[in-house]
Amino acid sequence: MVHDAEYPKESILIVGNSQTTGFNPINQQFGAFFITFILLRETEEILDCAVSVTLETTGRFIRGLFVGRRLVHDESLVLADVHNRYFGSSQKAIVAAYRDAIKKYKEVTAPKKTVK
Numbered sequence: 164m165v166h167d168a169e170y171p172k173e174s175i176l177i178v179g180n181s182q183t184t185g186f187n188p189i190n191q192q193f194g195a196f197f198i199t200f201i202l203l204r205e206t207e208e209i210l211d212c213a214v215s216v217t218l219e220t221t222g223r224f225i226r227g228l229f230v231g232r233r234l235v236h237d238e239s240l241v242l243a244d245v246h247n248r249y250f251g252s253s254q255k256a257i258v259a260a261y262r263d264a265i266k267k268y269k270e271v272t273a274p275k276k277t278v279k
Contacts (some may be wrong), residue, residue, distance in 0.1 A: 170211070173197055175204045175271065177234070181256045196256040198225075199266055200234060203253030204272065207233040214257075221251065230262075 177200045201211040212229045216222045227243045238261075245257055 169188065170201050171203070173205065174201050175202050176201055176211060177264045177268050177271065179260035179262070181259030181263060196253060196260055198229075198257070198260045198264060202228070202268075204233055207235050207268070209234055214260075216253070225249065225257065235265055238265065 172248050178197055180195060180197045180199070182195060195215070197215050202209045207215045211231045212226050214222050214225045216225065228241060228249065232241055241261065242258060245254060245261075249257065257276055
């Protein structure tokens with residue numbers, strides 16, 4: 164079987180989940196809000212991301228807030244951009260999903276404890 168890998172072997176996929184508020188089209192279509200990140204395990208650099216939004220333009224805009232940043236190290240920069248540039252009804256959901264992704268990344272990359 165031949166695979167045309169779009170992402171390097173050193174990359175990992177992390178999904179951050181959250182909920183949107185009230186009557187939001189995202190809730191109607193997906194039932195939840197999530198951001199999928201493709202990043203390099205060692206450097207945390209975000210290579211790509213996708214979000215559960217209803218409009219392609221919104222997805223591209225949100226993608227631009229993350230790609231090229233480091234998931235954990237650039238948290239304050241990312242959050243400042245979300246708060247200062249994104250004024251859609253899912254702003255809080257983006258922040259919550261992003262923080263959930265950081266939590267999962269830390270779990271995945273934490274040194275494994277060995278049982279003696």
